[in-house]
Amino acid sequence: MRVTRLPVIVVLALIWSSTGNAGGMDGDRELVVAHDGTGDYTSIQAALDGIPASHAGRVVIFIRKGLYPEKLFLRTNLVTLVGEDRDSTRIVFAELRKTWTATHGGSDWGSATVNIDTGTSDITLANLTIYNNYGSLYGNHDHQFAIRGFGTRVILLGCNVMADGGDTVSLWNGESGMYYHAMCYFEGWVDYVCPRGWCYITNSQFFGHNRASASFWHDGSKNRRQKFVIADSFIDGVAEFPLGRNHLDGQFFFIRCHFAGNMADRPFYRPPSSKREWQWGARHYFWGCHRSGGDFAWFADNIDRADSAPAVDQITALWTFDGQWDPEASMPSLLPYAILPSPKDNAKAIGGTDAVLRWVPARNATRQRVVLTGESGAPREVVCSGAELRAEHLEPRTKYTWRVDVLAPRDTIQGQLWSFTTE
Amino acid sequence: MKKQSHITLADIAGRLGVSRVTVSKALRGHPDISDGMSKNVRRVASELGYSPNRMARNLSARKSHLLGLVVPKIAHFFFGSVIETVYAKALEHKYETILMVSHENEEQEVQHLQTLVSMRVDGIIISVSARLKDTRIFDWVKKMGIPLLFMDRVPDPPPKGSTAVIVDDYGGSVLAIEQALAVGYTTIGCIGGDRNVNIGRNRVQGYTDTLKRQGIPVREEWIIAGGYGTEAGYNGFMRLHENGQVPRCVFAVTYPVALGVYAAAKARNIRIPQDMDVICFGDSDVGSLLTPALSCVSQPTQRLGEESVRILMEMIDHPESVPGGSRVIPTELILRETCVASKGAAVLSGEALRVRN
Numbered sequence A: 001m002r003v004t005r006l007p008v009i010v011v012l013a014l015i016w017s018s019t020g021n022a023g024g025m026d027g028d029r030e031l032v033v034a035h036d037g038t039g040d041y042t043s044i045q046a047a048l049d050g051i052p053a054s055h056a057g058r059v060v061i062f063i064r065k066g067l068y069p070e071k072l073f074l075r076t077n078l079v080t081l082v083g084e085d086r087d088s089t090r091i092v093f094a095e096l097r098k099t100w101t102a103t104h105g106g107s108d109w110g111s112a113t114v115n116i117d118t119g120t121s122d123i124t125l126a127n128l129t130i131y132n133n134y135g136s137l138y139g140n141h142d143h144q145f146a147i148r149g150f151g152t153r154v155i156l157l158g159c160n161v162m163a164d165g166g167d168t169v170s171l172w173n174g175e176s177g178m179y180y181h182a183m184c185y186f187e188g189w190v191d192y193v194c195p196r197g198w199c200y201i202t203n204s205q206f207f208g209h210n211r212a213s214a215s216f217w218h219d220g221s222k223n224r225r226q227k228f229v230i231a232d233s234f235i236d237g238v239a240e241f242p243l244g245r246n247h248l249d250g251q252f253f254f255i256r257c258h259f260a261g262n263m264a265d266r267p268f269y270r271p272p273s274s275k276r277e278w279q280w281g282a283r284h285y286f287w288g289c290h291r292s293g294g295d296f297a298w299f300a301d302n303i304d305r306a307d308s309a310p311a312v313d314q315i316t317a318l319w320t321f322d323g324q325w326d327p328e329a330s331m332p333s334l335l336p337y338a339i340l341p342s343p344k345d346n347a348k349a350i351g352g353t354d355a356v357l358r359w360v361p362a363r364n365a366t367r368q369r370v371v372l373t374g375e376s377g378a379p380r381e382v383v384c385s386g387a388e389l390r391a392e393h394l395e396p397r398t399k400y401t402w403r404v405d406v407l408a409p410r411d412t413i414q415g416q417l418w419s420f421t422t423e
Numbered sequence B: 001m002k003k004q005s006h007i008t009l010a011d012i013a014g015r016l017g018v019s020r021v022t023v024s025k026a027l028r029g030h031p032d033i034s035d036g037m038s039k040n041v042r043r044v045a046s047e048l049g050y051s052p053n054r055m056a057r058n059l060s061a062r063k064s065h066l067l068g069l070v071v072p073k074i075a076h077f078f079f080g081s082v083i084e085t086v087y088a089k090a091l092e093h094k095y096e097t098i099l100m101v102s103h104e105n106e107e108q109e110v111q112h113l114q115t116l117v118s119m120r121v122d123g124i125i126i127s128v129s130a131r132l133k134d135t136r137i138f139d140w141v142k143k144m145g146i147p148l149l150f151m152d153r154v155p156d157p158p159p160k161g162s163t164a165v166i167v168d169d170y171g172g173s174v175l176a177i178e179q180a181l182a183v184g185y186t187t188i189g190c191i192g193g194d195r196n197v198n199i200g201r202n203r204v205q206g207y208t209d210t211l212k213r214q215g216i217p218v219r220e221e222w223i224i225a226g227g228y229g230t231e232a233g234y235n236g237f238m239r240l241h242e243n244g245q246v247p248r249c250v251f252a253v254t255y256p257v258a259l260g261v262y263a264a265a266k267a268r269n270i271r272i273p274q275d276m277d278v279i280c281f282g283d284s285d286v287g288s289l290l291t292p293a294l295s296c297v298s299q300p301t302q303r304l305g306e307e308s309v310r311i312l313m314e315m316i317d318h319p320e321s322v323p324g325g326s327r328v329i330p331t332e333l334i335l336r337e338t339c340v341a342s343k344g345a346a347v348l349s350g351e352a353l354r355v356r357n
Helices: A044-049 A097-103 A134-138 B009-016 B020-027 B035-048 B054-060 B077-092 B106-118 B136-143 B169-183 B198-213 B230-243 B255-267 B301-317 B343-348
Strands: A009-013 A029-033 A059-063 A066-068 A072-074 A079-083 A089-092 A114-116 A123-126 A129-132 A147-149 A154-157 A160-163 A169-171 A178-182 A185-188 A198-202 A205-208 A228-231 A234-237 A252-255 A284-287 A339-342 A347-350 A355-360 A368-373 A380-384 A388-391 A399-407 A418-422 B066-071 B096-101 B123-126 B148-151 B163-167 B188-191 B249-252 B277-281 B295-298 B325-329 B332-335 B353-356
Touching: A029 A044, A044 A059, A044 A072, A044 B020, A380 A388, B009 B020, B009 B035, B020 B035, B066 B077, B066 B106, B077 B096, B077 B301, B096 B106, B106 B123, B106 B136, B123 B301, B136 B148, B148 B301, B163 B169, B163 B301, B169 B188, B169 B198, B169 B249, B169 B277, B169 B295, B169 B332, B188 B198, B188 B230, B188 B255, B230 B249, B230 B255, B249 B255, B255 B277, B301 B325
Parallel strands: A029 A059, A059 A079, A066 A089, A072 A114, A079 A123, A089 A129, A114 A147, A123 A154, A129 A160, A147 A169, A154 A178, A160 A185, A178 A198, A185 A205, A198 A228, A205 A234, A228 A252, A252 A284, A347 A418, B066 B096, B066 B123, B123 B148, B148 B163, B163 B325, B188 B249, B249 B277, B277 B295
Antiparallel strands: A009 A388, A339 A355, A355 A388, A368 A380, A368 A399, A399 A418, B295 B332, B332 B353
8 A cells, every 4th residue: 555644755864964055054154245235235246355365165145136237257266156036136248259358468357247267166156147248239249258267166057148149158277177057048159158178067958049150169178088068958049050069179978968950960070270180089979869850860879989988877977077076966055946856857767665865955945845746646745944855665667756845934936846767 | 551453454354254345345335335234344343443544545545535735834814714724625525634834945845745645645735835946846746647736825937737726916915005095195115025926926016016007106125025924024114114214104915924014113113003004915813903903905715725625626536627727816905993094984884894806
C-alpha cells in the first residue's frame, strides 16, 4: 500500500547547509541599493565603492527594482550583485566599443556596461538585467559589451544579459578564467557569447541577431583542456543564424540543447580572418541536441570523439572546470525560487526505495513546501525550512515529479517542476 | 595627559564596515548615499569626535569652498566692515573665508598669496598694500588658475585682464571738495595718500581737478602725501602748520588721516571748524561721536563686500562669463558738524544729511 501521509517524507536536515543559507549572509555583509533612497546607496557603483578594501568574506549588494543607468566597475573580489527582480532591476548603459577605445588610448577597460577588472575573482551577478543599448539608440550594432572582464570564477545566475551589438558577454581571462552561467537569457549580435578559458552554461536561452558570422565563439588556445559547455539550453535567433565559430583553438560541447528552426545549416567554422590553423583540430561536440524542423548531421552525437571520450553524465560544471571549481556545490541562495535539484532534473534509474532530495533554496526563504507526486495517488507535501529531505517508500520504475514552493507571508511562489525516475 | 589621536575617515569607515569613499560622500551629502546611511555615518562621526581635515579634503575635492581675503589692515573701520560682509556673504555661498593681513607690507602680501594658493582656495579677494611695487605675484596666481579680484585698492597700473570692485574715489573726493567750496572755502589742503595705489591717486586727482574747475590754483605745498593712517594725518597737519600758511579747510584722504589731523590740531590749539575745517574720505561708526562730528564721503562697505563676493563667485563658477575691468560703487556725502555752512541745520535734521554723487 502506498503511504501518502506526511510522515513518509522525513526531514533529514532542518538546518541550512553552509552554502545554502538564505542569502548566504553568515559572516558576510549585505548592502542595499535603492534608487529612491530607501537603501544604503542610491547607485550601484557607490555601493561597490563602499566596500572596504580589506573586507573579509563575501559582500552581497542587494539592488531593489528600478532602472540604474550606470556603468559599473568591479575591482573587488568576492562580491555578489543580486537584484530584487530579474526583469525590473535593470542596469542599462549605452557604450560602443570603438568609440570608447578611440577616446581611451585603445584601452577596452570601461567599454562595457559591467566591467570586471583583471584579477578580480569570485563575482556573482544574479536576478537582474544588464543591457548595453547603444544599438537601439544609435542604430549601430558593432561590438558593444554588456559584460566584459577578466578574473575568474564569475557566475551569472538568473540574469538577462543583452546588447544591441556583438560580444555581449566577453569574459576573457584566457589563461585561467572559469565562468559559470545558469538560468540566464543572452542576446546580441556577432559572437555574443564569447568566453576565453573555461565556461559552463546551463538551463539558459539565447537569441542571436547575426546572420553573417556566428552566435558562439570560444578561445581555448592557452590550454588543451579548456572548454565551453552549453547544456540544457534553447538557442534561437533571426532566420539563418549560424551557431558558432572560433578563430583560435576552441572546444565546444552542446549537451541536450534545442536549436530553433531558424538556425542555419552551417557547422562551426574557422573564419578567414583567423591567423593560424587550429593546432588541436576541430573540436565541436554534441550530445542529445535537436532542432525544430529537423536535425542537421553536423550536430549528431559525437562526444565520444572528444579527449577522454566523456560519458554524457560526466559532463558537469565540475568536469568542465577540470576539477578546479564546483560552483554548484557551493551555490548561495540568490534567486527567488529554488534551483539545482538533486537528483538532477530528468534523472533516470534512481535506485532504492528512498531518495534524498536536495536543492538550493530561494533567497530569504524561511518556509518551503515540497510537493512530490508519483504517477498515481495524491501528492505528498511537507513544509520545511531546510534544503534536504528524504523521500521514503518510492515505487520502482516510476516517474516522480517534485517542486519546492516558497511560502512567503502573503503568497506562495510555486517552484519549477523537476522529475526523476526510479529503477 | 595623552593627546587623543585624530579621528579619520578610516576610523568611521572601520566602525561601519564601509569604505572611506562612502564615509566621505555621506559627510558631503552626496546623492549616491541614502539618507539612512548618511545619518549613520554622521552619528558615528559625531560619536568618535570627528572633525574634517579641511586641508586633506582640499587635495581631493575639485572645490575647497574656501576664499582667501587679503587686506592691508584689520584694525580699521573700513576694512573691519568689509571683512564682516565678505565673511557673511561667502557663508551664504557655503564658503569659508581665510583672512590674511599684510600690514601694508609687500613681502607679507606675497607670502599670503602663496599660502592661499597652496591651500587651494577657490578664489582670492585682495586689497593691496600701499607699498606695492612688484605685481608679478598676481600673474602667478592667475597662472595657478585661481580667480583673483581686487577690492578697493588696485595696483597702478592694474594687471592685464584683472577684475576689481572699487568705490568711486574720484567722484567722492569731488563731492567733498565741492562741499568745501560751497561753504565758501577757497584755501583747501589735501593730506594723505600716495601714488602707488588707485585710491590715493584718484582721491587727490578729484581734489585737484575740482579746484581747477573752479579756477582755484592748486598749491603743491598743500598736498601732503604720506599714507592712509593716523600718523599720516598728524604729520601732514604739522608740516602744513610748519609751512606757516595753513589752508582754511583740509581734505583728509581717509578717516584715520582725519583723526590724525584732529589730534594735531588739538596739539596746536587750533579749533575745528572755527580755525580750520576738515572733511574726509571714509567714515567710521564713531564718526558722529567726534567733537565736532566729522563730515565725510561715506564708502558703502557693505555693498563693496557683497559685490566683491558676488563677482568672485561668478569668476569661480563661470570664469568665461566675467569680463575684466572695474565695477565702481558710488559714494555719498554725509554732512555732520564740519564743513557745513550752518552746522545747526545738520543737527536739527536729526541725522546726517546725505548727498549722493
